[in-house]
Amino acid sequence: MTRAGVLAWAVTTIMIIVVSANHAQGLGVNWGVMASHPLHPNIVVNLLKDNGIKKVKLFDADDWTVSSLAGSGIEVMVAIPNDLLKKMSSSYDDCKDWVKENVTKHLRDKGGVDIRYVGVGNEPFLSSYNGSYMKTTFPALKNIQKALDEAGIGDKIKATVPLNADVYDSASNTPSDGNFRKDIRDLMVQIVRFLHDNKAPFVVNIYPYLSLYQNENFPHEFAFFDAGSKPISDKNLQYTNVFDANYDTLVWSLKKAGVPDLKILVGEVGWPTDGDKNANINYAKKFYDGLLKKLASDKGTPLRPGHIETYLFGLLDEDEKSVEPGHFERHWGIFRFDGQPKFPMDFSGQGRDKMPVGAKGVQYLDKKWCVLDNNIKNLSTVGPEVNYACSLSDCTSLGTGTSCSDLDEKDQISYAFNMYFQMNDQSVEACDFRGMAKIVSQNASKGGCLFPIQIESAGERLNLASALTVAAGALVSLFLFI
Secondary structure, X not given: OOHHHHHHHHHHHHHHHHHHHHHHHHEEEEOOOOOOOOOOHHHHHHHHHHOOOOEEEOOOOOHHHHHHOOOOOOEEEEXXXXXXXXXXXXXXXXHHHHHHHHOHHHOOOOOOOEEEEEEEOOOOOOHHHOOOOOOOHHHHHHHHHHHHXXXXXXXXXXXXXXXXXXXXXXXXXXXXXXXXXXXXXXXXXXXXXXHHHOOOOEEEEOOHHHHHHHOOOOOHXXXXXXOOOOOEEEOOEEEXXXXXXXXXXXXXXXXXXXXXXXXXXXEEEOOOOOOEOOEOHHHHHHHHHHHHHHHHHOOOOOOOXXXXXXXXXXXXXXXXXXXXXXXXXXXXXXXXXXXXXOOOOOOOOOOOOOOOOOOOOOOEOXXXXXXXXXXXXXXXXXXXXXXXXXXXXXXXOOOOOOOOOOOOHHHHHHHHHHHHHHHOOOOHHHOOOOOOEEEEOOOOOEOOEOOOOOEOOOHHHHHHHHHOOXXXXXXXXXXXXX
């Protein structure tokens, strides 16, 4: 190689490293724990570090979880759940105590937790909540920021409100017609101006997948980033994907609220991998490949060019999430419930097709599965047992268009039995079903349908769950950690 060639190669290499490093600094993930068998927090933190994830957004301020991030160098957003908003809105003393117990106690000059944000509520203005948190969210936000300021940490740690993109809309479906919803417009104007005055970001959750799920007529390729759909023109700007269009609808809404330069942080964006015909690994990979490449380019959106701070949703599958929005809700994870990757993806956005690093040190239960006994011939009697098993475990991978949709009737029954069996830590009593089931040591998985083996749950939570296990097939409460 010539001297000029060596120099060119070196410069190119350095540029790639710098781009990758800068992108890794700006990429975050959502770490939810609505799982029957959560991974040990230390395993999760190592998983984040092994994959170069520098930021994490939590949905509470659980001491065990937050403490595990001490000394990790990972930036953290802790959160106040919606059910605490009334308390935080009515009592400033309670806010001061919350900040002391959940924020300042974790801060140290060296080796502490690098907390950057406090999320006040989680999508509290969803239309489906029918205004339940309209009177409490803004007072709670003001009280928490005041408590942070009084504690001497308000310059570094900002209070904000993670909001769903349904807080704004557009009558014409073009960004320039965007504005905050009429029923909350006055309140939103107050909130965004408060955020602006306190140098806090607007946190928005954007879900292109839901555009497909909720509208059969939505142009399929417009949900992705590879310009396969007819673009939308709006005031001389071209939109080739719904993410950009949604984001810029917010930008227009902020302009009309008088804060055109308010920082925007994308708090949640992702694609589920099961539970619906459009929720699968192929589409998830396509979406993330396009999203990560876009984020790495720092091109931003047509209306607001530049870097977009983003938190992917989510880190792990969660088998105790509500399925009221859809069965896909339990399958948002980049990683499976056990911390193992589902598909190749490059967090740096450089297009290197490689599997993320999986969780290390995970302990699994024995290699045992619960299946339908081959001697059972009259399947009409099995229905009530399947319904029971699925009502108390997770059968969201069964159904039209899912990863297990090709199973025959017997294998579907076995899948349901096994999910209940694993949820109950492979208890012998949990594989009875009136004598219709049996325990086997041969992997029962079929094709692309995984019959999972459950993991040994983390420490205290495992002990608590075990204490609730009773005989005769009754099972651990699925909602223990919600």
